[in-house]
Amino acid sequence: xxxxxxxxxxxxxxxxxxxxxxxxxxxxxxxxxxxxxxxxxxxxxxxxxxxxxxxxxxxxxxxxxxxxxxxxxxxxxxxxxxxxxxxxxxxxxxxxxxxxxxxxxxxxxxxxxxxxxxxxxxxxxxxxxxxxxxxxxxxxxxxxxxxxxxxxxxxxxxxxxxxxxxxxxxxxxxxxxxxxxxxxxxxxxxxxxxxxxxxxxxxxxxxxxxxxxxxxxxxxxxxxxxxxxxxxxxxxxxxxxxxxxxxxxxxxxxxxxxxxxxxxxxxxxxxxxxxxxxxxxxxxxxxxxxxxxxxxxxxxxxxxxxxxxxxxxxxxxxxxxxxxxxxxxxxxxxxxxxxxx
Amino acid sequence: xxxxxxxxxxxxxxxxxxxxxxxxxxxxxxxxxxxxxxxxxxxxxxxxxxxxxxxxxxxxxxxxxxxxxxxxxxxxxxxxxxxxxxxxxxxxxxxxxxxxxxxxxxxxxxxxxxxxxxxxxxxxxxxxxxxxxxxxxxxxxxxxxxxxxxxxxxxxxxxxxxxxxxxxxxxxxxxxxxxxxxxxxxxxxxxxxxxxxxxxxxxxxxxxxxxxxxxxxxxxxxxxxxxxxxxxxxxxxxxxxxxxxxxxxxxxxxxxxxxxxxxxxxxxxxxxxxxxxxxxxxxxxxxxxxxxxxxxxxxxxxxxxxxxxxxxxxxxxxxxxxxxxxxxxxxxxxxxxxxxxxxxxxxxxxxxxxxxxxxxx
Numbered sequence: 001x002x003x004x005x006x007x008x009x010x011x012x013x014x015x016x017x018x019x020x021x022x023x024x025x026x027x028x029x030x031x032x033x034x035x036x037x038x039x040x041x042x043x044x045x046x047x048x049x050x051x052x053x054x055x056x057x058x059x060x061x062x063x064x065x066x067x068x069x070x071x072x073x074x075x076x077x078x079x080x081x082x083x084x085x086x087x088x089x090x091x092x093x094x095x096x097x098x099x100x101x102x103x104x105x106x107x108x109x110x111x112x113x114x115x116x117x118x119x120x121x122x123x124x125x126x127x128x129x130x131x132x133x134x135x136x137x138x139x140x141x142x143x144x145x146x147x148x149x150x151x152x153x154x155x156x157x158x159x160x161x162x163x164x165x166x167x168x169x170x171x172x173x174x175x176x177x178x179x180x181x182x183x184x185x186x187x188x189x190x191x192x193x194x195x196x197x198x199x200x201x202x203x204x205x206x207x208x209x210x211x212x213x214x215x216x217x218x219x220x221x222x223x224x225x226x227x228x229x230x231x232x233x234x235x236x237x238x239x240x241x242x243x244x245x246x247x248x249x250x251x252x253x254x255x256x257x258x259x260x261x262x263x264x265x266x267x268x269x270x271x272x273x274x275x276x277x278x279x280x281x282x283x284x285x286x287x288x289x290x291x292x293x294x295x296x297x298x299x300x301x302x303x304x305x306x307x308x309x310x311x312x313x314x315x316x317x318x319x320x321x322x323x324x325x326x327x328x329x330x331x332x333x334x335x336x337x338x339x340x341x
Numbered sequence: 342x343x344x345x346x347x348x349x350x351x352x353x354x355x356x357x358x359x360x361x362x363x364x365x366x367x368x369x370x371x372x373x374x375x376x377x378x379x380x381x382x383x384x385x386x387x388x389x390x391x392x393x394x395x396x397x398x399x400x401x402x403x404x405x406x407x408x409x410x411x412x413x414x415x416x417x418x419x420x421x422x423x424x425x426x427x428x429x430x431x432x433x434x435x436x437x438x439x440x441x442x443x444x445x446x447x448x449x450x451x452x453x454x455x456x457x458x459x460x461x462x463x464x465x466x467x468x469x470x471x472x473x474x475x476x477x478x479x480x481x482x483x484x485x486x487x488x489x490x491x492x493x494x495x496x497x498x499x500x501x502x503x504x505x506x507x508x509x510x511x512x513x514x515x516x517x518x519x520x521x522x523x524x525x526x527x528x529x530x531x532x533x534x535x536x537x538x539x540x541x542x543x544x545x546x547x548x549x550x551x552x553x554x555x556x557x558x559x560x561x562x563x564x565x566x567x568x569x570x571x572x573x574x575x576x577x578x579x580x581x582x583x584x585x586x587x588x589x590x591x592x593x594x595x596x597x598x599x600x601x602x603x604x605x606x607x608x609x610x611x612x613x614x615x616x617x618x619x620x621x622x623x624x625x626x627x628x629x630x631x632x633x634x635x636x637x638x639x640x641x642x643x644x645x646x647x648x649x650x651x652x653x654x655x656x657x658x659x660x661x662x663x664x665x666x667x668x669x670x671x672x673x674x675x676x677x678x679x680x681x682x683x684x685x686x687x688x689x690x691x692x693x694x695x696x697x698x699x700x701x702x
Contacts, residue, residue, distance in 0.1 A: 055538035147690030161627040163691060191395040191565070196609035197623035200689035218538065221568075225611035225621070245616060262543035264568030265614050266607065268591045271572035278547055279540045281494065282508045341614045 007082065008043035009212045010100070010180050015040045015066050015076035017059075021287060034286045036062045038236040039076075041321075044180060047206065049213040051223040051244075054233035055259075057283060063233070064182050064216050068100055069093055080180075098128060101173040105185035107165035111157040117143070117168050118153040124175045142171040147201055163194035167201065174205070184216045199226055220263050224248055232256050235286060235294040238321055242328030252326040252335040254301045261340040277340065293319050293332070301334060310334065357527045357559045358384040358407065358444075362419035365402050365411065372632045376402045378583040379419075381658065384527060389553070389560035391570040391591070393606075394580035397628060400563050403580070404529045407561075408446050409436040424526060442472040445520035445558075447549075449532040451512035455504040461488075461515045462500035468522040487518040490555055491548040510541035514548045521552040527559040528552070534569065546573065567610060571595060579603050582629055582639035585658055589666030599661045599668040599676050601684060602640045608681020620687030638670070645684050646672055 017037040022028040037059045044050045044067075052060045065071045067078055069085050077086045080096060088096070104110035111120055121139045125131040130138075140150040146167040157165055166186060173181055186202070187195040203226065205211060217223050223230055224244060231241040232255065240253040251257045258277040265271060279298045284290055296302045296314040306314070313333050321331040365377040377399040384390050394400040405411050407421045409428055421428040423444055428436070440446075448454045456464060465484035469475065475483075481500070488496035491514040504512055513533060520528050530549065534542035546569070553560055562574055570577060570591070577594040579587040579602065587600040598604045608622035626643040629635060635642065641651040650671055658669040662677075670676075676684075 055540060163627070167691070192567075193395060193606055193609045193624035194627070194691075195623075196611075196621035197625070197689060197691050199611065199621055200623065200687060203620075204689045219611075220539075221611045221613040224613050224615070225617055248613070258540060260613070262539045263613050264566065264572050265612065266567035266571050266595065266610055267614070268571045268595050270614065271568075274572075276543055276547075278543055282510065282541075 006045055008079075009046050009081060010044040010067060010214070011042065011079045012063070012067060013041050013077050013079070015063065015078070016074045017062055017066055017071065018074045032287045035236050035289055036286060037066065037073075038289075040233075040236075040238055041076075042231055042238065042241065044212050044214055046179070046212050047210050048229065049206065049215050049227045051215040051217060051227035051230040052233060053217055053220055053223055053230060053259075055218060055283065057235075057286065058233040059236040059286075060216050060233050061184055064102075064184055064214060067214065068102060068182055069096075070102075098176040099179045101176065101178040101181050103166075103169050103173045103181060103183045103186050106189050107157075107162055107169050108189070110169055111165060113157055116154050116156055117148075117160070120157070120168060121153075121171045121175055124172060128176060130176070138175065139171075142174055145174065145205070146171045147197070161194065162190050163198055166190060166198050170198075170201065170205070174209070177209075178211070180212045180214065182214045182216070185218070186215075187222060188217065188219060195222075202226065220248075220260065221265075232259065235283060235289055237294055237331065239295065239331045240328050241321065246327030248341065250327055250337045250339065252324065252328055252330045252337045253295075253332045254299050255295050257338050257340050258300065265341070275340070292316050295332075301332075306334065355386040356383050356422075357386055357388075357424060358561070359420075359422040360403070360407065361422075363403060363406060363421060364416075364418040365399070365406050366416045367412075368414055368416075369632065373416075374631045375634065376583055376631060377406070379658070380578070380580070380585045382578050382585065382588060384559045384561060386526070387557055387559055388576070389562060389574040390576045390578060391574035392561060392563045392578045392580060393565065393567060393570055395565055395606075395628065397631065398580040399583040400580045401531050404446070404531055404561060404563055407529065408440065408444065410446075437471075441468055441519075441525070442523045443526050445523075445525040445528050447513070447516050447520050447528065447530040447533045449535050451509065451516045452504060454516055455512060457504055460501050460503055461507070465500075465515070465519055465522060468519045472523045483522070484518075487522055488515070490521070490551060491515070491518045492544065492551070493518075508541075509537055510544055513537065513545045517545070517548050517552050521556050521558070524556045525558050527561065528556075529561045529563070531563045532565070533562075535564070535566070542569075549573075567595075567606065568613075579606075582634065583631060584639065584669060585667075586640070586669045587667065588658070593666050597677070599666070599673040600640075600670045601644045601646050601676065604676060604679065604681050605643075605685050608685050619682075622681050622685035622687050623691070624685065625688070625691055645686075646675065648672075 015037055018033040019036055020030045021032040023031045040063055054060045066073050073086055077084045118139055121142055122135055125135045143150040148167050187198050215227055227244050230244050230247045231238045234255050240256045258279050261277040277300055281298055284297055290297050292315045302314055319331045319333050321329050324330050324335045326337050361381050363377055363380045367374045380403050392400045417429050462484050466480040469480040469483050485496045485500055493499050493514055534545050574591055577591050578585050581602050587603050605624040624643050629639050637652040638656055641647040656669045656671045658667050661668045661673045
């Protein structure tokens, strides 16, 4: 990671998370481990959006939960404003929870259907003992901030549309004036015409409140629009990270190139001209990830371009994430820029 | 190797599917849900037509009607002709002769469209045997061949796998293989890649294109993803609130829409190929309830162009720009040269009332 004058708000160093796989017998013996996150380091800076992208099972949501200290890492540490939070007790973690908030993907499942919108947004204030000090007014302000009419505060979640519900989720996350918002697929469940308004809202809130975002998403079009920097994950590892412009315009990792080339753009003439990198097969199991480079079993470069001798290195040696003559940090022994948009 | 049985001969003009004035309504607790209120389109031999629309726009119900898969309580009107033969009201026996043979369907979730207790080989062979007088061995050989066409590695070994042993992308390829088993004249694919990751989506769309090339089938591709539409269809039908609101060539729809809703959709889309130098322009509000539709244009409450006439008189789908393209907007011609940001505001707030009070306001 590059060292800038501004220290990161939230940073991860060499995070590892293994989940046990248990047998079916009565003893449920541990028979293996899912290597969900493997040696992930990243920095989230103040007032910046870092996007964490990748496909199902790549470990992006697990990384988000590790950053919030909702699950304990197998190894590595998470620092919030320079302080290691991974070994804090629940009680010691509690004041920090105000600063680190989470917005979930599904606005239908993440709001209690039996609570009014007022109660949902007021709940974090009550939990942290702040409600008696102007809580009622705070809830009204929060609703206005996220573009909801405060007059509707006594209604229930089912009375709102998906976009409005997601705004309730954002208002609740903002209640304790956090510094960092972890947004886990926040707009994936919404129709595009509704999604655009929530994206605009997130952009405005960041500017007004000086928030740092970790934006977890599988939708690279949304990421291109909202993020400053982007980290691409594959099978528990970051394979490429850099400024949004560099990663999208000049990706150097074969997986990033394949991923970007696979995404259709709403432009028929452009689509007819585009070259697609079609990956072979499926993502390997995270229980027994491939040796060396985890992407090599599906890598078009490994398959089509490399000599047997050069392939040896991909099989034996784990590629380090570092600058390799491109604008991004890449974890590939043979990284080379290729434009795919 | 091709298997073909006798069936209705296509009309002379090469029309495979002819949907005209289709309406579908479901009786519900709150009244009649008018899910489809008028859809008219034609699919010619070998052509691909995309149907786009957001949740609840009626795009899936339209195709279920074409396949004769609606529940018995559904009330249908209009006509759906497959190769000249009326599908609406056709009995089970009549439909069975056509389904899988002349028309095939691919659904969103391959795990629910495949039977979990049979191997994929048995399910593929069944599709072949139903419409062809061949032996089991020949059917199995055909199954292996089909699996190879859709890109399943080691088809001879994979043929004895059960659906749960395959990944989502592989399962969807099996569904595509079943769909192409009898060289259908048309394949209807309803959100075929929505549940899949993007790199898998690319694989499956490629398999679908291969299947089309091998069978010469026409395609109706139903999706909410305008990117997928842009790259895979010749013509587009845009649906909103149960109605077809615009139709035309794919380039016309994307570069010169004539219905404010289509323009709004395009302005709402974040673009992979565009730097962060613009604001998105959402469409405010939400689609109307299909039970209590307001009078006039269903898009009027969300349309920045709406005038009194729009709130009183529902616009008919009509030819615009001299045809054959169509739009259902009183003022379609005004959209010539208009960009999404000219009409829609780059706002973040959505001051609309909650759903329960939206009607009648």
